[in-house]
Structure formats: C-alpha cells, structure tokens
Amino acid sequence: MEKQKILIVDDDVNMLAAYKRKLSFSYQIEVAQNGVLGLQVLERKGPFPVVISDFRMPKMDGLAFLSKTKTICPDTVRIMLTGHADLNTAIAAVNDGHVFKLLIKPCAPDTLKHSIEQAIRQFDLVQSERILLEETLKGSIHVLSDLLSLTNPIAFKQASRLKRYVQHMAVVTGLDDIWQFEVAALLSNIGCIALHPEILVNIYAGNLVSEEEKAMYARHPEVGQKLLEKIPRLELVARMIGKQNEKFRDIGSSYKSENEKRVAMGAQLICVARDFDQLIAEGEEKENALEQMKKNQGRYNPELVQALHSFDLEIGDFITRTIEIDELEIDMIIADDIRSKNGLLLVNKGQHVTLPIIERLKSFHRGVGLDNPIRILCTG
Missing domain, CATH: 1.10.3210.10 (Hypothetical protein af1432)
Structure with a gap:
C-alpha cells in the first residue's frame, strides 16, 4: 500500500529532521523551512492529504501559509503546531487557517502520529463525500437530460x-x-x-x-x-x-x-x-x-x-452506417428522423442516442412498428 504524503513546514531544521526520522516509516514526508517554500512544494508535489505547519516562522507565518494552502488545496487537512497557545492564536487558527487540530510544542511523537491518522481519515471522508456528490450530480443531469429527450x-x-x-x-x-x-x-x-x-x-x-x-x-x-x-x-x-x-x-x-x-x-x-x-x-x-x-x-x-x-x-468527418435497432448504442448519432409506422416522430435527425431512446425505439419496434434498419452517423 502506497504511503500517504505529508508536508511539514517549520523553520527549525532540527525539528524537521526529527519529524522526518520518526514519521518516514509510516508516511511519505516532504519538508519546507518556511511558508513560501511550503507553497512551492504544494504546487510542485501536491496535493497532500495532510499539511502540518509551525505557527511562528519568518517570511510567512503558519496562519498565512495554511490560509493559502486552503485556497490551493481545499481538501487538504491542516494541522498547526505552536508553542504559544493563547486564546487569540487558537481563534485565529480556526477562523483564518481552518485548522483541523492545534497541537502544543513540544508534541509527543505518538500524539502527532495519532493526529495525523485522524487527519487522514478526515481527508478520506471528504474525498468520499465529494465523489459521491459528483456521481449523484452526474446521475441527476443524465436523468434530466434523458427525460427531456423523451418528452x-x-x-x-x-x-x-x-x-x-x-x-x-x-x-x-x-x-x-x-x-x-x-x-x-x-x-x-x-x-x-x-x-x-x-x-x-x-x-x-x-x-x-x-x-x-x-x-x-x-x-x-x-x-x-x-x-x-x-x-x-x-x-x-x-x-x-x-x-x-x-x-x-x-x-x-x-x-x-x-x-x-x-x-x-x-x-x-x-x-x-x-x-x-x-x-x-x-x-x-x-x-x-x-x-x-x-x-x-x-x-x-x-x-x-x-x-x-x-x-x-459542419458536423465533422462522419459517414453513415445502417444498423439494426438491437445494435443501437448510447451516444450514437441518428442520421435520419425516425418515425413509427403510424407516422409518429420518435427521434429527430442529429440526436444523440440515450438509454431511454433505445428502450423507446425497441418498444415501438415490438408494438406499432418502425422502419428497421436505421441509419446512424459515425466517424470514418
């Protein structure tokens, strides 16, 4: 199983070395010594399921870095490390950095690893929900489009x-x-x-x-x-x-x-x-x-x-092909208007075939009847 990627940003070189030594057995660790470099790593090697940042750093502090991280990688789960855990810092971390956890330095290795595991589970949950929503949305669009094509x-x-x-x-x-x-x-x-x-x-x-x-x-x-x-x-x-x-x-x-x-x-x-x-x-x-x-x-x-x-x-470089009703496939293009034997227009010329259209044509073919075979457009 591929290791999850974790980005750790801290201006303390010794701390970065310690994090890498203790966590590399379980995760693929990338490090950066300040927020500016951290953003460059995000752009080059992201997205990361989890990003961990120190609070006090030169050039760009942890809050600014995590805020920009959210913009670049909105699904990435953010953890902040700080040795100055006053109320204002905590409020800013939640409101500005949108952090998942705020940990106090020095942080025990087991505590940090446990927090990373929780963050990874949160990342997986967000990803699963996103995929579910996207698939539901695609399904809804297809249903509405197919319904319009029929009615x-x-x-x-x-x-x-x-x-x-x-x-x-x-x-x-x-x-x-x-x-x-x-x-x-x-x-x-x-x-x-x-x-x-x-x-x-x-x-x-x-x-x-x-x-x-x-x-x-x-x-x-x-x-x-x-x-x-x-x-x-x-x-x-x-x-x-x-x-x-x-x-x-x-x-x-x-x-x-x-x-x-x-x-x-x-x-x-x-x-x-x-x-x-x-x-x-x-x-x-x-x-x-x-x-x-x-x-x-x-x-x-x-x-x-x-x-x-x-x-x-122009519709493109298409040729016409004659097929049987049972050979129709989704996304084929109808070359001629299709009517039932009693003259009812069923499908317009140029229309893309959908599953409901296939079922409708088969139903009319079995019942009232329609001209078969039919012509479709396909690439040469």
Whole structure:
C-alpha cells in the first residue's frame, strides 16, 4: 500500500529532521523551512492529504501559509503546531487557517502520529463525500437530460447544439470551470418539458403562434430554474438558466460577488448560443447571422459573439452506417428522423442516442412498428 504524503513546514531544521526520522516509516514526508517554500512544494508535489505547519516562522507565518494552502488545496487537512497557545492564536487558527487540530510544542511523537491518522481519515471522508456528490450530480443531469429527450426531443436536440456553441465560446474566451456553463446549456430547455412539442416546432420554424403559446414559451427559463435550484451544486446553473433571456446591457458589469459575475456570464452564453442557433435554423449563413447579432447592440456580449466566428458548423468527418435497432448504442448519432409506422416522430435527425431512446425505439419496434434498419452517423 502506497504511503500517504505529508508536508511539514517549520523553520527549525532540527525539528524537521526529527519529524522526518520518526514519521518516514509510516508516511511519505516532504519538508519546507518556511511558508513560501511550503507553497512551492504544494504546487510542485501536491496535493497532500495532510499539511502540518509551525505557527511562528519568518517570511510567512503558519496562519498565512495554511490560509493559502486552503485556497490551493481545499481538501487538504491542516494541522498547526505552536508553542504559544493563547486564546487569540487558537481563534485565529480556526477562523483564518481552518485548522483541523492545534497541537502544543513540544508534541509527543505518538500524539502527532495519532493526529495525523485522524487527519487522514478526515481527508478520506471528504474525498468520499465529494465523489459521491459528483456521481449523484452526474446521475441527476443524465436523468434530466434523458427525460427531456423523451418528452420533448426537439428541445433536447437544440440544447445539445447549444452545449457545443457554449463549450466553444468558453474555451475561446478562456473561461474557467466550464462544466457549469456546459450543463447550463444542456439543461437550458428543461423548462420546455411542460410544453407541447408542436409549440417548439412552430417557434423554431418562425411560424405564427398564439399569444398564450408565446407566453408559455417565455416562461420556460423560470420553470427550468425552479426545477434545478434545489439540486446541490446546480444552484448557479439554475440561475444562469433563469436569466438566459436578459440582455447584456441589463445584466450590467458591476457584481457584488464572483458568483453573480459567473451567473451573468452563463446567462449570456446561453442567450448568444440560442439566438445564433435560431438564426441558423432560419437559413442564415454563419457570418450573416453573427453580423446581425453584432448590430443588436446591448443584447449580446460582443466578446462571445466574436468567439463564434471560429466555430465550425459542419458536423465533422462522419459517414453513415445502417444498423439494426438491437445494435443501437448510447451516444450514437441518428442520421435520419425516425418515425413509427403510424407516422409518429420518435427521434429527430442529429440526436444523440440515450438509454431511454433505445428502450423507446425497441418498444415501438415490438408494438406499432418502425422502419428497421436505421441509419446512424459515425466517424470514418
């Protein structure tokens, strides 16, 4: 079993040598003689499950070092050693350094080792909870996406395109943690789950719709936000979706927090992607569509519109292949609209295959019937 990595920071060279001698049998020990050097070790060799720091050190004291450690490696468990354990030090250690344990020097080797073991268990617990939450979140996103693909395939197909546009704009403009923007785009139409698919067909085609249908469609971002805002870690995504109709000039440029700034950017990414997609659907060439959007000053973030100039609208180097229904696999791309024998549209051309789609097609194949084999797109 691989030894756990521990970083110890102390300006006392003799203490560092003693720590290394006593703990190297059980752990992989890295040392640094001050906070500045400790941060360099973190950057080069991190992350570490546990970091131990002395309180009083030159250049950067233990509190400052552990505070920066939390920023760089938020899951790392922090322990502080001090020979000056007054109340103020303890309060600062908890509030500023977010320490797991505060130990008094000189610290007995058994006490230190016991504290390290507790810290490692805490680190493992945090990691397990993070993995569980991430897997739960991924599962929730897949369920919602699959549900939209079944109930409103047109909205799902558009959302899949929006995700591609948003991903491209985010990369070109150098945005960080783009997963939130991608998820916001993929679920931007989740509020359409309550709409009849025919309403979306008419809206996307530019056909006349009633005032009531327009109002229903206009409410879908609000509906989507309410559906998602209670899911852990999707709070910001929900707000991005809820604000997707807001104009760039209305959002403003002064934000109370980084989260507000991120929500505004996510909302604009969806807005730009959606309106660009609509213009393309109406038959506009890419460059003409982007020029039209640039003229609509105040509605769009100009940097995002500019980023779409380098987007390749072509689906890529794909060839068509004919397969049986039973050969369908998740993430294949449907080459032609699939309808049942009685004319019901089941899957749109260009849609990515999901597990619910496979089950639905098999069910119709056994019952009403559908054309089989079918054509899919695949790389050559």
